[in-house]
Amino acid sequence: MSPMSSQAVVTQPAKLVSACTSDVALLIYVALATVIVHLLTGGRYGFHRDELATLDDARHLAWGYVAYPPITPFFARISLILFGTSLVGFRFFAALAQAAAVVLAGLMARELGGGRTAQLIAAAAAIPFCLAGGALMQYVSFDYLLWVLTAYFVVRLLKSQDPRWWLAIGCSIGLGMMAKYTMGFFALGIVAGVLLTDAPKHFAGKWLWLGVAASIIVFLPNLIWQAQHHFISLDFLHHIHERDVRIGRAKNFLPEQLELTTIAGLLLAVAGLYYCLISKQGRHFRMMGWMYVVPLVLFVVAQGRSYYLAGAYPMLYAAGSVCGERWFSSLRHSWRWIVGAVAWTMLLLDIAITAALTLPIAPVNSPWWQRAVKVQGDFREELGWHELVQKVAEIRDSLPAQDRARLAILGANYGEAGAINLYGPEFDLPQAISGVNSFWQRGYGDPPPETLIVLGLSRGFLERNFSSCEVAGHTPNPNGIENEETSDHPGIYVCRGLRQSWPEFWKDFRYYG
Numbered sequence: 001m002s003p004m005s006s007q008a009v010v011t012q013p014a015k016l017v018s019a020c021t022s023d024v025a026l027l028i029y030v031a032l033a034t035v036i037v038h039l040l041t042g043g044r045y046g047f048h049r050d051e052l053a054t055l056d057d058a059r060h061l062a063w064g065y066v067a068y069p070p071i072t073p074f075f076a077r078i079s080l081i082l083f084g085t086s087l088v089g090f091r092f093f094a095a096l097a098q099a100a101a102v103v104l105a106g107l108m109a110r111e112l113g114g115g116r117t118a119q120l121i122a123a124a125a126a127i128p129f130c131l132a133g134g135a136l137m138q139y140v141s142f143d144y145l146l147w148v149l150t151a152y153f154v155v156r157l158l159k160s161q162d163p164r165w166w167l168a169i170g171c172s173i174g175l176g177m178m179a180k181y182t183m184g185f186f187a188l189g190i191v192a193g194v195l196l197t198d199a200p201k202h203f204a205g206k207w208l209w210l211g212v213a214a215s216i217i218v219f220l221p222n223l224i225w226q227a228q229h230h231f232i233s234l235d236f237l238h239h240i241h242e243r244d245v246r247i248g249r250a251k252n253f254l255p256e257q258l259e260l261t262t263i264a265g266l267l268l269a270v271a272g273l274y275y276c277l278i279s280k281q282g283r284h285f286r287m288m289g290w291m292y293v294v295p296l297v298l299f300v301v302a303q304g305r306s307y308y309l310a311g312a313y314p315m316l317y318a319a320g321s322v323c324g325e326r327w328f329s330s331l332r333h334s335w336r337w338i339v340g341a342v343a344w345t346m347l348l349l350d351i352a353i354t355a356a357l358t359l360p361i362a363p364v365n366s367p368w369w370q371r372a373v374k375v376q377g378d379f380r381e382e383l384g385w386h387e388l389v390q391k392v393a394e395i396r397d398s399l400p401a402q403d404r405a406r407l408a409i410l411g412a413n414y415g416e417a418g419a420i421n422l423y424g425p426e427f428d429l430p431q432a433i434s435g436v437n438s439f440w441q442r443g444y445g446d447p448p449p450e451t452l453i454v455l456g457l458s459r460g461f462l463e464r465n466f467s468s469c470e471v472a473g474h475t476p477n478p479n480g481i482e483n484e485e486t487s488d489h490p491g492i493y494v495c496r497g498l499r500q501s502w503p504e505f506w507k508d509f510r511y512y513g
Contacts, residue, residue, distance in 0.1 A: 023106075023110060023115075023116050023119055024103075024107070024110075026116070026119075026120065027102070027103045027106040027107065027119060027120070027123050028103060030102060030103075030106075030120070030123050030124070030127075031099035031100065031102040031103045031123070031130075032099065034095070034098065034099050034102060034127060034130050034131060034134065035095050035096060035099045035134075037131065037355070037359070038091065038092075038095035038098075038131075038134050038135065038359075039088055039092070039095070041135075041359045041360055041361050042087060042088040042091045042095070042135065042360070043087050043088045044360040044361060045360045045364075045379060045382035045383055046087065046382045046383060046384075046385055046386065047087060047090070047382065047385060047418075047419075047422070048136050048138075048378055048381050048382045049381045049385075049413070049414065049415030049418070049484070050136065050138055050378075050381075050414075050415075051090065051091075051136055051137050051138070051418075052385065052414065052415050052417075052418025052419055052422060053067065053414035053415070053417075053418050053437065054072055054073055054076050054137055054138070054139075055076055055080070055085070055090065055137075055418060055422060056414070056417065056418045056421050056422070056439070057073040057076070057438055058073045058074075058076035058077040058079075058080055059077070059080070059421075060438070060442070061073065061074065061077055062225065063221040063222050063224065063225040064222045064225035064226055064229065064233070065233075065437070065438045066232050066233060066236050066437040066438045066440075066441075066512070067233075067236060067437045067438065067512075068139045068179075068180065068233075069139075069177065069178045069179060069180065069181065069222050070178060070221075070222060070225075071139070071142050071175070071178045071179040072137070072138065072139040072141075072142055072179065075093040075094075075137075075142065076090065076093075076137055078093065079091075079092060079093055079137070085422060090137050091134070091135070091136065091137045093137070093141075094133070094134050094135075094136065094137045094138065094141035094142075095134035095135075095141075096134075097134070097141045097142050097144070097145040098129070098130040098131075098133050098134035098141055098144070098145070099130065099134070100145055100149075101126060101130060101144060101145045101148040101149075101311075101314060102123050102126045102127060102130050103123070104145075104148045104149060104151075104152045104314065105122045105123050105125070105126040105148065105314035105315075105317055105318055106119040106120065106122050106123035106318075107119070107152060108122065108151065108152050108155050108314065108315055108318035108319075109121070109122040109123075109317075109318040109319075109321045109322055111152075111155045111156060111159050111318075112155065112159075112285065112318055112319055112322045113322055114318070114321055114322040114325055115325060117321075117325055117328075118318075118321040118322050118324070118325040119321070121268070121317075121321040121324070121325075121343070121347065122268075122314070122317045122318040122320075122321040124344075124347045124348075124351065125261075125262075125264060125265045125268050125313075125314075125317040125320075125321070125347060125350075126265075126313075126314045126317055127351050127354075128261075128262045128265065128350050128351055128354035129144070129260060129310055129313070129354075131351070131354050131355050131358055131359060132354060132358035132376075133310070135358060135359055135360065136378065139179055139180050140180075140307060140310075142179040142180075143176065143179045143180035143182065143183065143311065144310055144311040145311075146172055146173075146175050146176035146179055146183065146311070147176060147183065147186050147310075147311025147312060148311055148314045148315070149172045150169060150172040150173055150176060150183075150186060150190075151288070151291065151311075151312070151314065151315035152315075153165055153168040153169045153172055154169060154190065154193075154287065154288065154291065154315075155285070155288070155315065155318075156168075157169065158284055158285055158287060158288070159284070163204065163205065163206075163207035163208065164207055165207075166204075166207040166208045166210060166211030167207065167210055167211050167214055168211075169190070169211050169215075170210070170211030170212055170213070170214035170215040170218075171211075171214050171215065171218055173186075173187050173190075173215040173218075174214060174215040174216065174217065174218025174219040175218055177215070177218075177219040177222070178218065178219060178221075178222055181233070181237070182304070182308045185294075185295040185298050185299065185304075185308070186291065186295055186311070186312065187215075188294055188295070188298065189290060189291040189292065189293070189294040189295045189312075190287070190291055192290045192291075192293075192294040193286070193287030193288070193289075193290040193291050193294075194208070194287070196286075196290055197286040197287050197290065235512070236437070236512045239512040240512065241303070244303075244305060245303050249305060250303040250304060250305060251303075252306065253299060253300055253303070253304065253305070253306050254300065256306035257306060257309065259306070259375075260306060260307060260309070260310050260313065261313055262350035262353075262354065263346060263350060264343070264346040264347045264349075264350050265313065265317060265350065267320070267346075268316065268317045268320035268321060268324070269313055269316040269317060269320060270320070271319070271320035271323045271324055272315070272316030272317060272318065272319030272320030272321075272323065273289055273292060273293075273316055273319075273320075274323065275319040275320060275322065275323040276288045276289035276292075276316070276319050277289035277290075277293075279323065281323070281326070282319065282323070285319065288315050288316075288319060291312065291315070292312045292313075292315070292316060295308075295309055295312055296309060296312075324343075328340070356368070356372070357371070357372045357375045357376060358372075358375065358376050360379060360382065362379075364383070364479050364481070365479060365480065365481075380481050380482065380483040381415065381483050381484065383479055383481050383483070384475070384476065384477065384478070384479065384481065384483070384485060384486070385415070385419040385422075385423065386419075386423050387476040387478055388416070388419060388455075388475055388476060388485060389419050389420055389422075389423040389424055389426075389427065389429070390423075390427065390476075391473055391474075391475070391476050391492065392409060392420065392424075392427075392429065392453055392455070392492065393424075393427035393428075393429055394473070395453055395472045395473050395492060395494065396409075396427075396429065396453060398472070399451065399494065403450075403451040403494075403496075404451075405450075406447065406448075406449050406450040406451065407430060407449060407450075407451050407452070407453070408430060408432075408433050408444065408445060408449030408451075408452050408453075409424075409429060409430060409431075409432045409433070409452070409453045409454075409455070410432070410433055410434065410452045410453070410454045410455070410457070411432045411433075411434045411436075411439075411455050411456060412434065412435075412436070412454075412455060412456025412457045412489070413434070413436055413456050413484070413513055414434065414436050414437055414439060414513065415484070415485070416432070416434070416455045416456050416485070417432040417433070417434040417436070417439050418432075420432035430445075431445075433445065433449075435506075435509035435510050435511050436511060436512065436513045437512060437513065440506075440509065440510045440511075443506070444502055444506055448502040450496065451494065451495070451496050452466075452493075452494070452495045452496075453472070453492065453493070453494055454469075454492070454493040454494075454495050455475075455489070455492055456485075456489045457489070457493070458489070459471075459491065459493070462493055462495055464499075465498065465499055465500075465505065466495040466496060466497055466498055466499065467496065467497030467498075467499060468495065468496050468497055469493050469494070469495040469496075470493065470494055470495075471491050471492070471493055472492055472493060472494045473492040474490045474491060474492060475489075475490040475491075475492065477490075
């Protein structure tokens with residue numbers, strides 16, 4: 001063997017070892033650990049009512065839906081193709097999206113000049129939201145990722161001063177609008193950053209406008225869908241926003257930012273904001289500061305939900321970790337051990353506490369569960385769906401044959417309708433009908449039903465619209481849990497004789513939730 005070939009044999013394993021222990025590899029390992037955690041815990045409890053709606057929409061792929069743009073149902077459809085109706089499989093892509101955001105947080109720290117420690121700290125700070133945001137298959141997961149991806153591309157733009165990054169920024173914004181329309185607020189932050197700082201202006205020529213064009217092209221299919229459906233999502237968003245303000249969901253926007261960031265994350269975010277907006281070292285990245293401040297102000301004024309701003313924090317974690325790493329290096333050696341131990345202890349405690357309170361791991365009705373439900377009320381809405389469908393099947397089986405011939409199951413909310421459509425085939429039940437969100441567009445069947453099993457509607461409404469209605473059962477509650485189904489409308493009715501024609505009734509039956 002020649003000396004050169006011998007050297008090549010030695011070099012290849014060395015390169016492999018180097019790649020497996022590189023900074024990027026470590027970030028990927030951390031992110032994969034979060035995916036594993038989600039896979040191990042994601043099968044507890046059951047589908048959340050929001051997931052039931054997304055799952056049903058995934059069976060009817062379109063460029064838009066009443067409640068959200070198409071990206072989340074698209075990934076839900078891929079989950080159904082790959083994993084069937086497995087609960088863990090259904091949540092896989094949400095977990096993967098959150099893991100990708102963890103990696104991007106570390107990579108932003110790297111691009112800002114941070115070493116391995118800064119990159120790992122930025123990634124660790126992003127883990128608490130990753131654990132909470134990846135626990136359910138919801139649009140929050142993909143919206144969050146695309147905010148973080150957009151911020152990463154902006155960092156690359158500011159560091160390289162290569163205007164071609166505007167194309168990537170534009171595509172990411174367009175995809176973000178296909179996940180959740182709050183991406184528009186982040187885009188306004190980028191616009192403010194361009195107008196209020198000098199850094200990007202000298203490379204903001206044609207490539208910026210090509211980026212704008214790219215964002216429009218990517219978003220165009222959903223925009224066309226909205227035009228074809230009379231911009232129905234605007235009516236939906238107006239209704240949901242009024243509801244959220246009325247019941248107080250938007251009143252604690254600023255205090256709840258601490259829940260999004262946790263204590264260590266908030267300290268990093270403050271340091272990152274200082275780094276981007278004030279420090280001399282961060283003068284090339286002033287734009288990132290405005291990308292946080294402008295959406296923050298807009299959400300406060302518009303009375304948005306606290307989690308709308310979640311995707312803006314990883315870039316601040318990255319900047320804060322770089323700022324902290326430089327300060328850390330200026331300390332005496334003896335102090336470094338103390339500061340480092342405190343910092344990592346805080347980060348790990350935040351991760352552990354978030355995992356305990358937001359992952360579906362507490363035994364139902366245990367003291368741990370009761371504490372977790374106060375933080376993560378969604379847990380209550382993940383129980384009892386299969387039992388509810390089984391009860392409906394029992395009621396159907398108790399009806400005379402002539403009633404079962406033209407029977408429909410009317411679910412007032414998307415949880416009920418989605419549960420019937422998911423578990424109903426097991427009991428040979430028909431697909432549910434409902435007036436909520438995109439379910440309304442799918443109609444009431446042909447021929448129209450004559451007998452209905454009704455869930456979730458008040459007796460007064462039913463008696464006004466049907467000639468006869470009787471209570472046939474109640475929502476089962478095997479766990480003794482108070483949730484929307486067991487507390488707000490437990491009655492299950494059998495109704496006959498619609499007082500008007502089905503087209504007339506259905507025309508006015510549309511509503512949002």
